[in-house]
Amino acid sequence: MRMPSARPAQRPSVTRLITRRLILAAGLLMVAQVVLVAMHYGWDGRRLGVRVAANEAERIAGHIGIGPEGRPVLALPEEHVERYRDHRAAYAFRVVDADGAEVAGMNPDLFTVMLPEPATAPDLFWRVVPGPQGETRVLVQRFDRIAPGLLIAIAIASDPDRLAWVALLHEVVDHVAIPMVPLALLLLAVNVYAVRRSLLPLARAAGEAAVLDARRGGLRLSAGDDLPREVHALVGAVNAALGRADEVLRFQREFTANVAHELRTPLAVLLLQLDEIGGPAAEAAKSDIQAMSRLVDQLLRVAQIEGMSAEPPTDVDLAEVGRGVVQQLAPIALDRGRETEFRDQSASIIQGHRDAIAGAVRNLVDNALRAAPKGSLITVSAGPGPVIEVCDQGPGIDPALRRDLFDRFAQGDRRTRGSAGLGLAIVAKTMEIHDGSVTVADRPGGGTLFRLVFPDQGPFSEPP
Amino acid sequence: MRVLLVEDNERLSSLMRGGLSRGGFTVDVFDLLEDAEAALDTVDYDLILLDLGLPDGDGMDWLKRFRRGSRDVPVLVVTARGGLTDRVAGLDTGADDYLVKPFEMDELLARCRAVLRRPGAALSTVLAAGNVTLDTTSRQVAVAGSQIDAPRRETDLLEVLLRRSGQVVPRAVLEERLYGFDDEVTPNALEAHVSRLRRRLSDAAADVTVHTVRGVGYLLRPAVAP
Numbered sequence: 202m203r204m205p206s207a208r209p210a211q212r213p214s215v216t217r218l219i220t221r222r223l224i225l226a227a228g229l230l231m232v233a234q235v236v237l238v239a240m241h242y243g244w245d246g247r248r249l250g251v252r253v254a255a256n257e258a259e260r261i262a263g264h265i266g267i268g269p270e271g272r273p274v275l276a277l278p279e280e281h282v283e284r285y286r287d288h289r290a291a292y293a294f295r296v297v298d299a300d301g302a303e304v305a306g307m308n309p310d311l312f313t314v315m316l317p318e319p320a321t322a323p324d325l326f327w328r329v330v331p332g333p334q335g336e337t338r339v340l341v342q343r344f345d346r347i348a349p350g351l352l353i354a355i356a357i358a359s360d361p362d363r364l365a366w367v368a369l370l371h372e373v374v375d376h377v378a379i380p381m382v383p384l385a386l387l388l389l390a391v392n393v394y395a396v397r398r399s400l401l402p403l404a405r406a407a408g409e410a411a412v413l414d415a416r417r418g419g420l421r422l423s424a425g426d427d428l429p430r431e432v433h434a435l436v437g438a439v440n441a442a443l444g445r446a447d448e449v450l451r452f453q454r455e456f457t458a459n460v461a462h463e464l465r466t467p468l469a470v471l472l473l474q475l476d477e478i479g480g481p482a483a484e485a486a487k488s489d490i491q492a493m494s495r496l497v498d499q500l501l502r503v504a505q506i507e508g509m510s511a512e513p514p515t516d517v518d519l520a521e522v523g524r525g526v527v528q529q530l531a532p533i534a535l536d537r538g539r540e541t542e543f544r545d546q547s548a549s550i551i552q553g554h555r556d557a558i559a560g561a562v563r564n565l566v567d568n569a570l571r572a573a574p575k576g577s578l579i580t581v582s583a584g585p586g587p588v589i590e591v592c593d594q595g596p597g598i599d600p601a602l603r604r605d606l607f608d609r610f611a612q613g614d615r616r617t618r619g620s621a622g623l624g625l626a627i628v629a630k631t632m633e634i635h636d637g638s639v640t641v642a643d644r645p646g647g648g649t650l651f652r653l654v655f656p657d658q659g660p661f662s663e664p665p
Numbered sequence: 666m667r668v669l670l671v672e673d674n675e676r677l678s679s680l681m682r683g684g685l686s687r688g689g690f691t692v693d694v695f696d697l698l699e700d701a702e703a704a705l706d707t708v709d710y711d712l713i714l715l716d717l718g719l720p721d722g723d724g725m726d727w728l729k730r731f732r733r734g735s736r737d738v739p740v741l742v743v744t745a746r747g748g749l750t751d752r753v754a755g756l757d758t759g760a761d762d763y764l765v766k767p768f769e770m771d772e773l774l775a776r777c778r779a780v781l782r783r784p785g786a787a788l789s790t791v792l793a794a795g796n797v798t799l800d801t802t803s804r805q806v807a808v809a810g811s812q813i814d815a816p817r818r819e820t821d822l823l824e825v826l827l828r829r830s831g832q833v834v835p836r837a838v839l840e841e842r843l844y845g846f847d848d849e850v851t852p853n854a855l856e857a858h859v860s861r862l863r864r865r866l867s868d869a870a871a872d873v874t875v876h877t878v879r880g881v882g883y884l885l886r887p888a889v890a891p
Binding site: 458459461462463464465466468469470471472473474476477487490491494524527528529531532535541542543544545 | 674770
């Protein structure tokens, strides 16, 4: 009855799914922002050109100091000089002081336009000069903060060092990454927290449902007022299904009682009537009725075990069960010329259904009584641990027949026809509701050994 | 002995009435709990035979109410619900014994007599099994009518086994009955008494013997013919 539960590790949690989607959305948003920034500069070439040249001017300005005579001096590092030396037709610069004297400069040929006078120069001068090899961009910027009237002029005819891309990258970092990433992370964290919090009731309901044992009646998930509408609906639907399962269980129990009454009462009438008739024919018919009555018993028991599993389990002393069965069946065994004994090998006390377990052991002893030869011994032993064994000195069971030995109505042997096959099905069913197992093996020295193993801890132990 | 039989199947109740009458009982049959209750108010019955599934209610519920009214008439429940749990429930709610349908007349009579013999009912002073008898007041044991001498412990042992003749009596029960708190019980004391009693019975040609069920206890049953 217990379904094998799906490994939770293989299924991502809702929180994880939502987190993943939020990260994706934030990523897409940032890409869109980058595209927007790029488009902004792409449409307006002037802006990017000014930005590139201004960056270059700033870099040169960083290396200008005031010399001993109080005049500005440029000490450009070697790696900086390289750009102008290697690309003479691409980049040029000039540094001019307030008197119009050149402080430093490289590749002055690129300046094909008149530069403004230091005295009258604006803060920023920008010209795009068309030429035979394309446009030359010229920028002149005042650096009064270094020396009053100091001008730095930059000319860019082409861009082999990809300064435009570097500038664009800086723009993206400055306008997209720095302001947006912390915001996105913060939003993500808040969202994940909110989602996780609002899914708590669902997680709780799922947790309750996971430990629910469908075989026990009267169980419901708690539908508190704090549940969100969707979870409330789900819990309601699960509870309705559990309610129907309870009804089925109750019907099954009543049905069993009714069927018992309908079947056994006429059998009782028949038996008593045959008692009155008497004679050998009546005796033969009586034994048929007894056999039929046994079959009815077994069938009812199959139905009953299901119902029984809905009752709460109790402490069951396996040694007491084994001893009880031997005590009950020993006189019958002696009537049939077989001996029985019980061995207590320190069995445990388990959580279960005493009557069902006793019924299973009784069935095994009953079968052994039929299978074992006259004068042989049937041993019921309990333990060590949560185990009960029944072994006989009979002919053993053909290994080919063992596989479906425990299926309902499967018959191991012609000699064990009738209620015996059903009896083994009852044993299997009983072990199933206890989450235990039944195995059959050859006994060393001949005979069959049936072994009932119960879980070490009660199968019904309440979760902490 | 007057018996009240509550059973709604007419054919079954008439067959049961016939058998019980031949067994020496006087039987009143009712098919409704209501009628049975009315009869109980006017007649002192020695025994009630109660079916559980009756048209006007559940016999088990009725029995619970009946016992609460501190009525101590012995009740033998006769039912089709031969469930494992029913048996326990039946005895818990005050039934003295339980008989599952279908049953043979001999068994019904035996159960009726057994219930009537329980403590509280008429005390039978002579216990018997096969050709062995024991007078519970004079403590005399006889085999085939001729008296044999048996020490007190063996007589006590025989009495317990006779009272439950044919059933296995657990060791613990025997030890509790045979030995007082102050007696020092060696592990083999019971075995020794049993084997002496067994020899005494076989020497006197008794047709019953004490059988050992290892790990459980002992039972008195017909000896296997040699």
